[in-house]
Amino acid sequence: MTYRAAAADHRFILDHVVDFAQVAATDRFADATADTVAAILTEAARLCDDVMAPLNRGGDQTPARLENGVVRSSPGFAEGYRAIADGGWIGLSASPEFGGMGLPMALNTAVTDMMSGACLSLQLKPLLTQGQIEALEHHASDALKALYLPKLISGEWSGTMNLTEPQAGSDVGALRTKAAPKGDGTFAVTGQKIFITWGDCDITANHLPSGAGAAARRRARHAGHLALHGAEVPCRTRRAIPARATS
Amino acid sequence: MPDAAGNPGARNKLKVVSLEHKLGIHGSPTCVMQFDGATGWLVGEPHKGMAAMFTMMNNARLGVGAQGVGLAEAALQKAVAFAVDRVQGVTAEGVPGIIGHAEVRRMLAEARAEVFAARAIAAACAVAIDMANATGDAGWEARAALLTPIAKAYGTDTGCKVADIGVQVHGGMGFIEETGAAQYLRDARITTIYEGTNGIQAMDLVGRKLADGGEAAFRLIGEIETGAKAARDTLPDLAEEVWSAAESLREATEAMLAQAMNDRFAGAVPYLRAFALVLGAGLHLKAALADPARAALARVMIRRLLPDHAALIARSRDGAGDLYALSPEVLAG
Numbered sequence A: 001m002t003y004r005a006a007a008a009d010h011r012f013i014l015d016h017v018v019d020f021a022q023v024a025a026t027d028r029f030a031d032a033t034a035d036t037v038a039a040i041l042t043e044a045a046r047l048c049d050d051v052m053a054p055l056n057r058g059g060d061q062t063p064a065r066l067e068n069g070v071v072r073s074s075p076g077f078a079e080g081y082r083a084i085a086d087g088g089w090i091g092l093s094a095s096p097e098f099g100g101m102g103l104p105m106a107l108n109t110a111v112t113d114m115m116s117g118a119c120l121s122l123q124l125k126p127l128l129t130q131g132q133i134e135a136l137e138h139h140a141s142d143a144l145k146a147l148y149l150p151k152l153i154s155g156e157w158s159g160t161m162n163l164t165e166p167q168a169g170s171d172v173g174a175l176r177t178k179a180a181p182k183g184d185g186t187f188a189v190t191g192q193k194i195f196i197t198w199g200d201c202d203i204t205a206n207h208l209p210s211g212a213g214a215a216a217r218r219r220a221r222h223a224g225h226l227a228l229h230g231a232e233v234p235c236r237t238r239r240a241i242p243a244r245a246t247s
Numbered sequence B: 001m002p003d004a005a006g007n008p009g010a011r012n013k014l015k016v017v018s019l020e021h022k023l024g025i026h027g028s029p030t031c032v033m034q035f036d037g038a039t040g041w042l043v044g045e046p047h048k049g050m051a052a053m054f055t056m057m058n059n060a061r062l063g064v065g066a067q068g069v070g071l072a073e074a075a076l077q078k079a080v081a082f083a084v085d086r087v088q089g090v091t092a093e094g095v096p097g098i099i100g101h102a103e104v105r106r107m108l109a110e111a112r113a114e115v116f117a118a119r120a121i122a123a124a125c126a127v128a129i130d131m132a133n134a135t136g137d138a139g140w141e142a143r144a145a146l147l148t149p150i151a152k153a154y155g156t157d158t159g160c161k162v163a164d165i166g167v168q169v170h171g172g173m174g175f176i177e178e179t180g181a182a183q184y185l186r187d188a189r190i191t192t193i194y195e196g197t198n199g200i201q202a203m204d205l206v207g208r209k210l211a212d213g214g215e216a217a218f219r220l221i222g223e224i225e226t227g228a229k230a231a232r233d234t235l236p237d238l239a240e241e242v243w244s245a246a247e248s249l250r251e252a253t254e255a256m257l258a259q260a261m262n263d264r265f266a267g268a269v270p271y272l273r274a275f276a277l278v279l280g281a282g283l284h285l286k287a288a289l290a291d292p293a294r295a296a297l298a299r300v301m302i303r304r305l306l307p308d309h310a311a312l313i314a315r316s317r318d319g320a321g322d323l324y325a326l327s328p329e330v331l332a333g
């Protein structure tokens, strides 16, 4: 039995159960017309059924692995992620100013549902990148936004969330990673983070961990910074990926 | 690290130390990361990182709820296909596959009803976020905040439950990895844990999300009741059950508000599930009104699943005393 994303169910819920029309009636989401909604759901379902779902079993049977310090992703995941990025799905709800589509979360949530049924392991990568895009849109300086958002939205780079530490799980206030000011406006971040989903891989050229670290000397509970760290990974060109990743 | 032109430059001082071996989501690398004086840029204001981080986590919570629904959908589709093909014994209606057995049909029908309920709750939460973003209205913000823990916990609980049903419907084949049903169960299991465990979500609901004296909750319950009244002429029996369940939820919310915080926490998980069942039943009723072909599924939700709300509510009002009466030694057996 092959998976079929439930586009029609989502359409029905938006139209008849949760009054999506009121969202489309706002100025901000005026682009979310009935035609757009139909096109988004149909296209996303096609990607889920044809590209993502076929990768799901392989991901389970051939896990991502660490090889000489580089994370090698499961067979076909690099191409799958590229298809997600090329379709514009990462920036579905991101600001148009930086290349996003600016569409409602209601559509993005439907797409997340359909993609997760197709292949949860792969879907986590765009989900975490979307979280980072959102944090930057709300909180970053204009310079950081201009530098990072276009590349995150296009899928060239990806975002990760670095919160958990061995002693700080549910109690995120207990984190110990330190961010010491270097005097030039940047910080030196030191510490260990665990359980970091898609922390690195051979798919995207740069993985941007955003995470909270306590400021040095002021490890008070609420003294968290949200810091962003650029990490260049050895495998920089997209073309170099598939040979290793799919072998 | 990006150079001034935004191209990857020198490698930053952070690395993956190891990958975890996991129950599920094998295709997703879960990394131990070491930062050794890695260069970081401040995002937002100093010392307000946690607030910024929570922006990142809030919508991710809804996203994880949607992950649960998607997994449930995939697991259910697989189970239905199997139940149509697999022949065992003679079924009551003469349908050849095991889907003709009432007990198998029950599993699939309840699963489909919960998938719809969880999906509609996630959509309602997303619409509230969109309306809050588009209008800045405090009422929509409160609605989004109230629905987020429910969408996360109920969506992912549904993912696990339906994936579990999926294995059960497959019988012994469900336990065999080649079938693929087991993968959904293994993959679903993480979703109730990450992005704030479902226990933490429920505590958020009865704590922070009721800190307005229950205003947002009572307003939503009022809307469920209004919806039930609107269905009285067309679907009288179903409408009545939704209305009275909403009334019970109102009383349970009042009782929750009257409890001390740790007593609330002791009943938080059953309260969240009761809330989700009542809300989900209200959304099913709306669906049945819009499309009569959906009434049969709404009936399963309202007659077979919603009744649990009464027991769940009873479990939400007893405080924590009975739990602490059991020492760790007694619990260890």
Ligand SMILES: Cc1cc2nc3c(=O)[nH]c(=O)nc-3n(C[C@H](O)[C@H](O)[C@H](O)COP(=O)(O)OP(=O)(O)OC[C@H]3O[C@@H](n4cnc5c(N)ncnc54)[C@H](O)[C@@H]3O)c2cc1C
Pocket: A160, A161, A162, A163, A164, A168, A169, A170, A171, A194, A195, A196, A197, A198, B022, B025, B030, B190, B193, B194, B195, B196, B197, B198, B199, B200
């Ligand atoms: C596969 C995987 C991927 C992950 N991805 C990421 C990621 O990308 N980024 C990231 O930062 N983190 C990630 N995590 C971490 C995840 O978010 C945490 O595991 C989760 O928040 C729970 O923390 P913990 O594991 O320390 O459990 P604990 O906090 O130790 O919890 C153990 C149990 O105690 C309960 N508990 C804890 N505190 C309380 C309390 N105050 N009241 C009541 N009950 C409580 C919990 O509900 C749970 O049942 C991931 C984890 C896994 C396994």
